[in-house]
Amino acid sequence: MELFFTDKNFSIAGTPFIGVPFFMDANYRLQDEINDFFSKVLIERAKSPQTWKSYAYWLLDFFKWASANGVNWKRITRQEIVAYRNWSLEECNLKPSTVNGRITVLKHFFDYAERLNIIKNNPINSKKSTGFATADSDFLAHTHTIYYQRNDFTVKENTELPKFFSDDELNKIANAIKSERLTLMIRIMLECGLRRSEVSKLPDALIQKAIKDAFSLGSDKEVQIKLPAEICKGGKSRNVFISYSTVMRLMQYRNLVRPEHVKKYRAKHKKNPKAFWLTQMGSEFQPTTLSIEVNELGKKIGIDTNPHKFRHTFATNYYSITKDLRGLQLLLGHSNIQTTTIYEHTAVDDRFGYLAEYHRHIDHLIQS
Structure with a gap:
């Protein structure tokens, strides 16, 4: 089984879809029963090409395991699903959350195959479970009962609480950074809670608007920016807030550093770039x-670092300041508030008082 991805020439109902997975056998014959699952089902369920890629590689891994073990996926049994799950855990040393993700994708695939009579029975059956959402006690408390689907193959996960940076660690990071671009990107992640893909793919037009808005609002106001859907996980746009100070630094970078990168981009691509961040080589x-x-920076100073930890730092401080879980969910772009509840257990002392004060605190710690 071989895996490939579509380019700009692939479209569905006239809309181009880049990065949709498609499978071929060893003789490069299309596997329509598998490919239709992605083109007709999964791209509606998950909007991100990165998610499609992950799901495709998970399915490819399963098909290769099945082939190596003489398992026909069209007649697979529950015992064989258990064997695949245990192999993923014990032989591949995958995290329980990753294994659960793989099993979930397999369930969606087998659901689809069963509906089309490709298989007779879905070996991964779901059953309804009951849970209770946390809510204030009132006469409508019964309405907070929730129902969800789970399957018998789910591995118990020990939820690891999010790790965040201390002020001392942020000071060490700031002092070790040599790149003005990296300093700005870290400031934005700390102020807005952006994911690495979101901060990396900020459009230049968005930065231009933020600069214009900053001058209109004045130095004592936070600037609201609307992240476009195409750079957000799940394809859902959202609003975040950035400090006036950081916007001014972005303006300075755009006027003094970026033009040389734009010049090289134009020479290479024969058009103007839409992205704000460009490399020195014009890409x-x-x-x-x-x-x-970020990882290399952490190794240099002896601190465990990754881009997502800056997002955790923002979220932890925001919840500490506001105790507003719903607001934090919107700022982080979580589709399910249950994902956001991890920050209820990690809130630090309220040292800042207001979000604007937190931004000033970050401004003091991370200079550029």
Whole structure:
């Protein structure tokens, strides 16, 4: 089984879809029963090409395991699903959360195959479970009962509480950074809680608007920016807030540093760039590069660092300040508030008082 991904020439109902997975056998014959699952089902369920890629590799891993073990996926049994799950845990040393993700994708695939009579029975059956959402006690408390679907193959996960940076660690990080671009990207992640892909792919037009809005609002106001859907996980736009000070630093970077990168981009691509961050070679900056730079910085100063930890730091402080879980969910772009509840257990002391004060605190710690 081989895996490939579509380019800009692939479209559905006239809409181009780049990065949709498609499978071929060893003789490069299309596997329509599998490919239709992605083109007709999964791209509606998950909007992110990165998610499609992850799901595709998980399915590829399963099909290769099945082939190596003489398992026909069209007649697979529950015992064989258990064997695959245990192999993933014990032989591959995958995290329980990763294994659960793989099993969930398999369930969606087998649901689809069963509906189309490709298989007779879905080996991964779901059953309804009951839970209770945390809520204030009132006469409508019964309405907070929730129902969800789970399957018998789910591995118990020990939820690890999010780790965040202390002020001392942020000071060490700031003092070790040599790149003005990296300093700005870290400031934005700390102030807005952006993911690495979101901060890496900020459009230049968005930065221009933020600069214009900052001058209109004045130095004592936070600037609201609307992240476009195409750079957000799940394809859902959201609003975040950035400090006036950081916007002014972005303006300075745009006027003094970026023009040389734009010049090289134009020479290479024969058009103007839409992305704000560009490399010195005139290419769009990639999220993986941000991870590499942050990880190398951490190794240099002896601190466990990754881009997501800056997002955790923002979220932990925001909840400490406001106790507003719903507001934090919107700022982080979580589709389910249950994902956001991890910050209820990690709130630090309220040292700042207001979000604007927190931004001033970050401004003091991370200079550029």
